[in-house]
Amino acid sequence: MAKEKDLSSIREKIDFLDEKILSLLNERADLAINAGKAKEDSIKYRPDREASIHNKLKDLNKGPLNDEQVFSIYNEIISSCRSKESDLKIAYLGPEGTYSESALEDKFGKSVIKNPEPTIKSVFEDVQNKVCDFGIVPIENSTEGSINLTLDCLIEFGLTICGEIEISIHHNLIGYNKPLPKEGFEIHAHEQTLAQCKGWLDSYCPGVKLIPVSSNSQAALNASKSEGVLAIAGVKAADKYGLDILDNNIEDHSSNTTRFITIGNIEPVSTGNDKTSLVITTKNEEGALYSVLLPFKNLSLNLTHITYRPSKKDKWQYSFFLDLEGHKNDKSVKELLTQLNKLSVGVQVLGSYPKAIN
Numbered sequence: 064m065a066k067e068k069d070l071s072s073i074r075e076k077i078d079f080l081d082e083k084i085l086s087l088l089n090e091r092a093d094l095a096i097n098a099g100k101a102k103e104d105s106i107k108y109r110p111d112r113e114a115s116i117h118n119k120l121k122d123l124n125k126g127p128l129n130d131e132q133v134f135s136i137y138n139e140i141i142s143s144c145r146s147k148e149s150d151l152k153i154a155y156l157g158p159e160g161t162y163s164e165s166a167l168e169d170k171f172g173k174s175v176i177k178n179p180e181p182t183i184k185s186v187f188e189d190v191q192n193k194v195c196d197f198g199i200v201p202i203e204n205s206t207e208g209s210i211n212l213t214l215d216c217l218i219e220f221g222l223t224i225c226g227e228i229e230i231s232i233h234h235n236l237i238g239y240n241k242p243l244p245k246e247g248f249e250i251h252a253h254e255q256t257l258a259q260c261k262g263w264l265d266s267y268c269p270g271v272k273l274i275p276v277s278s279n280s281q282a283a284l285n286a287s288k289s290e291g292v293l294a295i296a297g298v299k300a301a302d303k304y305g306l307d308i309l310d311n312n313i314e315d316h317s318s319n320t321t322r323f324i325t326i327g328n329i330e331p332v333s334t335g336n337d338k339t340s341l342v343i344t345t346k347n348e349e350g351a352l353y354s355v356l357l358p359f360k361n362l363s364l365n366l367t368h369i370t371y372r373p374s375k376k377d378k379w380q381y382s383f384f385l386d387l388e389g390h391k392n393d394k395s396v397k398e399l400l401t402q403l404n405k406l407s408v409g410v411q412v413l414g415s416y417p418k419a420i421n
Contacts, residue, residue: 099148110226111331114417142172152176154189154198160280160300166323187220197327205320224414226325238293240307251282252295262315333390344382344409358402391415
């Protein structure tokens with residue numbers, strides 16, 4: 064009897080808090096509406112402002128909810144309140160059910176208009192042509208490296224990187240839960256996914272025909288149309304297309320992570336926890352890369368990533384993509400750019416933006 068009385072008391076307190084939380088949420092939404100009216104510009108989304116909110120929540124959080132749970136809750140609160148200011152339209156690599164869609168929801172929440180596109184290039188085109196406010200595209204995987212199409216589009220379109228997000232990637236073998244023929248069936252997935260699952264595929268599906276497709280969600284769609292096709296994709300894709308998970312976590316490395324970037328036409332201000340992305344094109348001459356990297360060492364700037372692509376302007380000329388800690392308006396990064404501009408290289412700032420919250 065005493066336990067029932069205690070439980071009743073706890074539930075009354077929860078009900079009271081729910082009423083209070085709901086009232087505060089609507090009060091926050093009213094303030095968001097007023098903030099939208101008070102803004103002197105038309106910018107709908109401030110990644111630096113939202114990053115500062117998350118960083119403050121991380122400092123304030125004492126549990127029992129962990130930081131990831133708090134961020135998930137507040138992401139939807141911020142998304143819902145932002146939608147009261149204006150609609151935000153986001154392009155992403157589709158179709159529905161891709162990891163890019165998951166990254167979109169983790170970055171912008173669900174209270175946005177989502178616009179799936181068939182290619183990375185068409186995501187860039189949507190943003191450049193102002194069909195969408197922002198785009199979400201993959202740029203790097205922890206096991207398979209850079210996404211070359213994204214790197215090429217960053218140079219071609221000249222849009223700004225204004226945010227990043229890291230997603231843990233867990234691949235599943237999905238299809239209809241029925242006996243498969245011993246031969247004559249295929250496994251569809253994005254080419255990077257096939258590479259990320261190579262060890263598992265070699266062990267459990269030797270000799271099976273592997274078909275690379277534009278996205279894992281497209282693979283799931285293909286599997287939904289044919290019992291002779293299996294797909295490798297995420298849980299969201301399996302749910303979207305009514306497929307069963309036949310085996311889960313088949314990626315070769317449990318730490319498999321993909322980094323996505325937000326592309327747009329805004330420049331976030333410094334938050335104190337930022338990253339800057341550059342592309343530097345050198346001439347084909349002795350010591351060219353060394354001369355580029357030396358200022359990073361002299362200024363004690365942490366270079367977090369470097370990769371390269373052919374410049375496509377001249378044979379054997381390369382463009383180097385570099386990420387470093389800091390914002391382009393920081394004193395040390397300003398000095399870096401000054402020193403780089405004195406060299407006989409091409410320098411383009413792709414963006415300064417808040418670092419992904421881990």
